[in-house]
Amino acid sequence: MLLVRLLDLAALPADAIPPDAARMARLSLFDWIVCGLAGRDEPVARILRGMVTQESGAPQASLFGGGAAPMRAASLVNGATSHALDYDDTHFAHVGHPSVAIYPAALAVAEARNLSAKSVIEAFAIGAEASIRLGLALGAGHYERGFHQTATAGAFGAAVAAGRLMGLDRDGMRRALGLCATRASGLKSQFGTMGKPYNAGIAASNGVECALLAQAGLSAPDDGVAGPQGFVPTHSDGSDIAAAFALPVSERFLLADVKHKLHACCHGTHAMIEALRSLCAEEGITPDAVAAIRLSTAPRWLSVCAIPRPRTGLEVKFSYAVLAAMVIAGRDTASDRSFTDDLAADPALTSLAAKLSVTGDPGLTDLHARGVLCLTDGRELLFAHDLAAPKAPDALATALQGKARALIGAAADALWTDVMASDGGCARELGHWLTEGGRK
Amino acid sequence: MLLVRLLDLAALPADAIPPDAARMARLSLFDWIVCGLAGRDEPVARILRGMVTQESGAPQASLFGGGAAPMRAASLVNGATSHALDYDDTHFAHVGHPSVAIYPAALAVAEARNLSAKSVIEAFAIGAEASIRLGLALGAGHYERGFHQTATAGAFGAAVAAGRLMGLDRDGMRRALGLCATRASGLKSQFGTMGKPYNAGIAASNGVECALLAQAGLSAPDDGVAGPQGFVPTHSDGSDIAAAFALPVSERFLLADVKHKLHACCHGTHAMIEALRSLCAEEGITPDAVAAIRLSTAPRWLSVCAIPRPRTGLEVKFSYAVLAAMVIAGRDTASDRSFTDDLAADPALTSLAAKLSVTGDPGLTDLHARGVLCLTDGRELLFAHDLAAPKAPDALATALQGKARALIGAAADALWTDVMASDGGCARELGHWLTEGGRK
Secondary structure: OHHHHHHHHHOOOHHHOOHHHHHHHHHHHHHHHHHHHHHOOOHHHHHHHHHHHHHOOOOOEEOOOOOEEOHHHHHHHHHHHHOOOOOOOEEOOOOEOHHHHHHHHHHHHHHHOOOEHHHHHHHHHHHHHHHHHHHHHHOHHHHHHOEOOOOHHHHHHHHHHHHHHHOOOHHHHHHHHHHHHHHOOOEHHHOOOOHHHHHHHHHHHHHHHHHHHHHOOOOOOOOOOOOOOOHHHHHOOOOOHHHHOOOOOOOOOHHHHOEOOOOOOOHHHHHHHHHHHHHHHHHOOOHHHEEEEEEEEOHHHHHOOEOOOOOOHHHHOOEHHHHHHHHHOOOOOOOHHHOOHHHHHOHHHHHHHOOEEEEEOOOOOOOEEEEEEEEOOOOEEEEEEEOOOOOOHHHHHHHHHHHHHHHHOOHHHHHHHHHHOOOOOEHHHHHHHHHHOOOO | OHHHHHHHHHOOOHHHOOHHHHHHHHHHHHHHHHHHHHHOOOHHHHHHHHHHHHHOOOOOEEOOOOOEEOHHHHHHHHHHHHOOOOOOOEEOOOOEOHHHHHHHHHHHHHHHOOOEHHHHHHHHHHHHHHHHHHHHHHOHHHHHHOEOOOOHHHHHHHHHHHHHHHOOOHHHHHHHHHHHHHHOOOEHHHOOOOHHHHHHHHHHHHHHHHHHHHHOOOOOOOOOOOOOOOHHHHHOOOOOHHHHOOOOOOOOOHHHHOEOOOOOOOHHHHHHHHHHHHHHHHHOOOHHHEEEEEEEEOHHHHHOOEOOOOOOHHHHOOEHHHHHHHHHOOOOOOOHHHOOHHHHHOHHHHHHHOOEEEEEOOOOOOOEEEEEEEEOOOOEEEEEEEOOOOOOHHHHHHHHHHHHHHHHOOHHHHHHHHHHOOOOOEHHHHHHHHHHOOOO
């Protein structure tokens, strides 16, 4: 049943992709390239690029940071590179990062076969939807057991995207997914190490490999996904196959709900940042007008991103107090480069940060924050933001362009133009952005 | 604890490898090359060789069947190729195939670094022991959940072997294993498809990749193997970490118990074949002297290899009846080429086969068979064999050479000489066997 639905989805005509999902897929392509360019000099990116460069294979697909490699190798490098800063998009229904697992696979195959940029976006949309649906089937029992959906469900999405671009027929796609069942892997216990971005590369590379082998005729189980001792039963203690397609893809692509990070810090702080930014913009708040900040968030964040007096730039990313101070003081939270160790010691921020108190409220979701800003004149202003609420399309586009400028400078505008106009372009032009982007 | 023991094992000096294990490792090297050469034209071998050949990377390591590829790619190809016929060695304590997962990794790294053949055998012995010990820790709950030890525990063994040959220090080896925790994969539901030999290639390739990345500095969890949400807890419902090193490696290497297949048919039939071969040789039994064959085996084999009237050569591999007839009639069971469809229809065999009856005996292990050969003169001769009993070293050597001749012809003798004398040789000479073996 699950396999049939996934195969139906994989075979969906491009014009059946809902416009809102297609639009999100295109925005994610822009954001994915920005994240990859911003991450290209991170150690994990250099190490993986170094490994495949030493292998010196056929230059089939571009690498973030320069050079080219065979499809499997390029997918590995580009997945890890674009997830190096952990600044890429997130889908909260199954909790995974669609772009870093699937775009590397789609782009590599499309470059190697000289396909259009449009086909890359379509293959991503279908592949991402497949990974989200499979992620729902795997359920919370997958994540709780310790598996990392970006790596696991992501590999199947990458296989769907790659297989689609290779023109696999239904039986070929079945075998690609069946092989992916034995190839996909990835654990959450890698979080906090370079193993986390590596997981994204693993997903992309596995997807490409399984699609290539299926195309070449490798056989696989009838149903490696949900059949006996298939991927779902072996990798989840509480799978929910019915949930996966409860909302038919003909009605809606869940991909449309994907969220883009706009601040280079822990996702648990973003709702607060958005809420305070709106309030400060509307009310013209200045730092010296603030007497106290009382924040409420989902209780689980208290052990994650409530460091009261961070000592390093990295710790600031997990500090409601200093991040609130940054927003009120008008500091940039979009650029990874903002988060220096000096920032943590800035007296203007630390005195403001000391005014924040945070409490857990079980009534709030992980995406929701609210609070009260107490002013020295005695006024108490409420603030709140729910990341689950869709951002207006134009606002999202503007925000992503702002993030891109913060990360890759002026090249952001040319990239935006290219990606938004890419109906007519080819995948290799996109590939050129990976190797050369932001170098001018 | 498990991680510490594995790291201790990985760092063991070569002269601490017990002689019986070192001898088995060398015999397994010979047998592994024979299996790879015999399997080099199987479809799964051609498909994987085709994929990496198209990638046309640096010729770092030899491929079974010709050509060379980067270490990761060569390991993938050679693992799958050598497991294509399912004729390679088996370790029954954890139930996995050590050689096909670990020798491809060890040889590829040693070729790339131009190391000695002796170092390949030593790295295999240590890596195989690590995979067997980890396999014991994963326990029956790993296999029963659906994971394929050859692929999973095998990847860690391959990482140990590869890392050792790369000269990783203790922290490097820890990271290699920590990365392998997120990279290793493989399901039993692939059995009966090309996904099964693919699993062996996955293991070898994953091991090499993780060792390369660890050497290049990729970070990993403190204990990715048995730490929180590490590989063992996420991949087994009933792990038994204490069992893994209950017998210290300083006392014995479990690798010494590895079993080599000597007949090109289901492992469940081998005990019967050995028992009947001994009896027929001792008593000079001829087919027309046989009135009935009454066989007892472990009950689980009745649904696996008790096809009474096989219709194809493949089905003969799962038929006690025809296999018993082959032994009594003096037919070769060592060569895969014996098992033709004509064989299944041979009247001399089918009339003999009709005289066999088989019953399940819960008192017998999977490795044990016994029975009664009833002769036309009224005599009843008992036969029995337990594969668990170690074969005398010379007998095993002779048997493996016989198997090799059946599979690769006269080249077997030259290969034997090379492998047995390989203390002085280099890994690249072994690699030459993969590409050119048996072509003369």
